[in-house]
Amino acid sequence: MSMILFACVVRVRDGLPLSASTDFYHTQDFLECRRRLKTLALRLAQYPGRGSAEGRDFNIHFSSLRDVACMAICSRQCPVAMAFSFLETVWWEFTASYDTTCIGLASRPYAFLEFDSIIQNVKWHFNHVSSIQMESSLEKIQEELEFQPPVVLTLEDTDVANGLMNGHTQIHLEPAPNFRMEPVTALGVLSLILNIMCAALNLIRGIHLAEHSLQCYLYLFYSPARTMKVVFLLLFICLGNMYLHGLRNVWQILFHIAVAFLSSYQILTRQLQEKQSDCGV
Template structure:
């Protein structure tokens, strides 16, 4: 089985796919990995340089510079140095074929679909040429990876990011705080009783005033007549 299964070139700032290799694998796991690669392509601006998202059977490797990134799905047997050497070679081939103006003005997916033939040729070379013929280049890549290790993600991370980008943020639920009421003190009880007594006295006073007004409704007017 080939170690490099799929490759594509994308624009970093928006994840627009510019070109891609033809798929020959249609297993459920591979198609799921393709879906996660598309999600990861939208986040490449957050991860400049090299990076890997590793799963059980497949790994996604990416390498970006300026506004162009190359991505690949590889089997778990593929050494990281070989994957990044492949991506670096692909990046040089693409940027030598298309200038930055053409890349920046691309408005539709796979605007450079004709580059597929180059991707297939480079992919075949890395899958079937003996690694001893690339020994010097692989050693150089390995040294680079020691000094500048790639960002390491998991394929599950891409699903989390996809949910956030679609507005479905992960909710962190915590139990509500348990507030306990303080016991009532003797001073509080006394204050409550006094307030009740004052309210009762005010109520009784109001009733007496109302009764007095009803029993002698003309007294006020008589007093006014006498004074006049």
């Protein structure tokens, strides 16, 4: 059985597959490993240049430099130095065939599908040439790996990373805090009673004034200037009451608007009565 089973070239910044070898394996374990490889390709920018994801039957190796990464699925018996030597060879072949502009402008998967033949040739070479013939190149890679070991993952880590990346975070269910309303204090009850009494007294006073001053409406709104004066006075008194009392709910706002209206109406009625007496009306 071949040691290098599958290889692909991806763009690091977004995991876009640029080219891949022809897939001759269709076992369930291999297809599952292919799925995890695609997941890992989306997160290559978060890892250093070299890394491996170890599974039960297959390992995934990746090697990235600048904006191009090469990935491979190898059997467990494949030496790590051999896998990274293969990835480095594929990387050099790909970057020599395509410039960075073409790679950056690629917008669809497998835009460089014709590179498949080169990947197949390199894969055949590493699978069928004896390790003795590649001894010199493997020694160089082995020294680099000893000096800077690749990051080691597990295939299960790729699934966890994919879940976090797509927003499917683990949900921790916790009991919601139990909020209970506190009973009204005696001071609150007294304040409510006093507010109701004040509202009733103001309402009675307003009705009384309205009965005795109904005739003033025609005089009040006869002139546009007087009408604007009434509107501005009402607005000023309403805003002043709302600011001074620090209103907290709609009912308090409506209550103070009514109080302001009655107060302003009383002031204006008194002024009109004085003007009527001066004019002898």
